[in-house]
Amino acid sequence: MTTINKITILGSGVMGHGIAQVASAAGYNIVLRDIEQTLLENAMNKIKWSLGKLVEKQKISQDDANSVYGRITPVVDLKKALQDSDLLIEAVPEDLELKKKVYAEVEKYVEDKTLYASNTSTLPIGELASLTSRPSRFIGLHFFNPPQLMPLVEVIPSRFTDNDTVSITLDLIKKIGKDPVLCKKDVVGFIVNRIFIPLVHEAAYCLERDNAKMTQIDSAVKFKMAAPMGIFELADYTGLDVIHKASNEMASRDKKVINPNPLIERLFSEKKFGQKSGTGFYDYSGEDKYGRIKLSETEAENYDPITLVAIVANNAAWLLSNGVCDRNDLDKALRLGMGFKKSPFTLAEEFGLKRVVSTLESLSNKYGEFYEPDILLKKMSLG
Numbered sequence: 001m002t003t004i005n006k007i008t009i010l011g012s013g014v015m016g017h018g019i020a021q022v023a024s025a026a027g028y029n030i031v032l033r034d035i036e037q038t039l040l041e042n043a044m045n046k047i048k049w050s051l052g053k054l055v056e057k058q059k060i061s062q063d064d065a066n067s068v069y070g071r072i073t074p075v076v077d078l079k080k081a082l083q084d085s086d087l088l089i090e091a092v093p094e095d096l097e098l099k100k101k102v103y104a105e106v107e108k109y110v111e112d113k114t115l116y117a118s119n120t121s122t123l124p125i126g127e128l129a130s131l132t133s134r135p136s137r138f139i140g141l142h143f144f145n146p147p148q149l150m151p152l153v154e155v156i157p158s159r160f161t162d163n164d165t166v167s168i169t170l171d172l173i174k175k176i177g178k179d180p181v182l183c184k185k186d187v188v189g190f191i192v193n194r195i196f197i198p199l200v201h202e203a204a205y206c207l208e209r210d211n212a213k214m215t216q217i218d219s220a221v222k223f224k225m226a227a228p229m230g231i232f233e234l235a236d237y238t239g240l241d242v243i244h245k246a247s248n249e250m251a252s253r254d255k256k257v258i259n260p261n262p263l264i265e266r267l268f269s270e271k272k273f274g275q276k277s278g279t280g281f282y283d284y285s286g287e288d289k290y291g292r293i294k295l296s297e298t299e300a301e302n303y304d305p306i307t308l309v310a311i312v313a314n315n316a317a318w319l320l321s322n323g324v325c326d327r328n329d330l331d332k333a334l335r336l337g338m339g340f341k342k343s344p345f346t347l348a349e350e351f352g353l354k355r356v357v358s359t360l361e362s363l364s365n366k367y368g369e370f371y372e373p374d375i376l377l378k379k380m381s382l383g
């Protein structure tokens with residue numbers, strides 16, 4: 001079985017530099033590769049800044065910070081970056097054509113012992129694996145943003161991945177102090193995005209169909225669905241550009257997964273990306289750009305989020321009935337990836353399983369197959 005000592009990370013952007021930092025903190029030797037020296041300098045500065053914050057908060061010593069920083073070697077030359085590497089983690093932009101070029105280049109220099117992983121959010125792992133000479137040694141490792149803080153990593157084998165690669169990478173994720181969930185099938189959106197992305201579109205439908213205000217829906221999501229924030233708030237925080245891209249990728253592979261709401265397309269085309277651009281669903285142009293939206297239990301009283309509960313429960317049921325994950329991993333993924341304090345099935349039980357299913361049935365009669373209740377949910381509702 002391969003022992004991981006040296007990890008090569010391709011791409012030093014938002015995700016790559018964060019993954020480099022957490023893996024180095026666990027003692028691994030890291031090579032961080034990007035296409036230009038200035039990009040690497042920028043990434044190394046961010047790592048230094050982040051380690052400095054940890055020292056300031058007395059979470060680590062200055063000596064530890066120096067060692068973590070010292071174990072990361074920034075390299076532009078791909079051949080050098082892949083030399084003696086036990087694992088490569090690809091974190092280049094989410095663009096299949098670009099990834100194809102990257103893997104073609106990697107094939108020229110990669111060694112036989114190196115395992116491959118991609119941090120893709122939405123591209124099929126099997127398709128990426130097929131771009132390499134050893135698909136059985138390829139796996140999805142989906143870290144969440146920011147990797148330094150988010151504990152969850154979805155581990156996604158494709159139909160080609162061998163068991164050895166699954167156990168080595170699951171073990172690695174634990175060793176770097178993260179909490180893995182096994183997404184046993186290479187399905188569109190994996191686990192968290194399969195729930196999160198359709199939920200954003202559905203919340204936008206609720207605005208018009210229920211003639212509700214954004215803060216009303218968000219208050220109900222926060223106070224009645226045990227979420228850490230409203231869904232529009234979370235979408236603005238994630239970035240409407242990211243959501244737009246994920247929606248298109250997911251819908252292009254399976255139309256049934258997303259019921260696209262034109263509002264997402266409109267906000268994206270108007271460059272209203274959320275907090276990062278100053279406007280999204282909400283306006284952040286005031287003094288406190290990163291302030292939280294005012295949500296209240298009183299506003300929550302005036303809105304019944306049954307449709308949103310039903311959509312979450314239905315997608316959760318789909319994941320279980322298709323053998324994508326077990327219930328424990330599903331609950332863990334939603335807790336750590338989206339901050340949901342309650343299991344989707346507990347929530348559905350609280351709202352009434354029969355009511356959840358009848359809500360889906362009436363929506364599916366009106367708006368089509370996206371809303372058809374999953375067989376497992378129907379069974380659960382029969383007690």
Ligand SMILES: NC(=O)c1ccc[n+]([C@@H]2O[C@H](COP(=O)([O-])OP(=O)(O)OC[C@H]3O[C@@H](n4cnc5c(N)ncnc54)[C@H](O)[C@@H]3O)[C@@H](O)[C@H]2O)c1
Nearest residue numbers: 010011012013014015033034091092093094119120121145
């Ligand atoms: N940003 C997120 O919230 C997030 C969360 C989870 C997963 N992801 C996934 O992680 C991956 C990276 O996303 P990101 O947000 O870090 O992107 P990013 O644009 O911040 O960084 C990508 C980096 O890759 C570099 N790059 C381009 N071509 C390269 C090559 N041939 N070799 C090495 N580096 C190259 C770019 O110069 C850039 O620095 C994507 O697949 C994305 O879907 C992103």
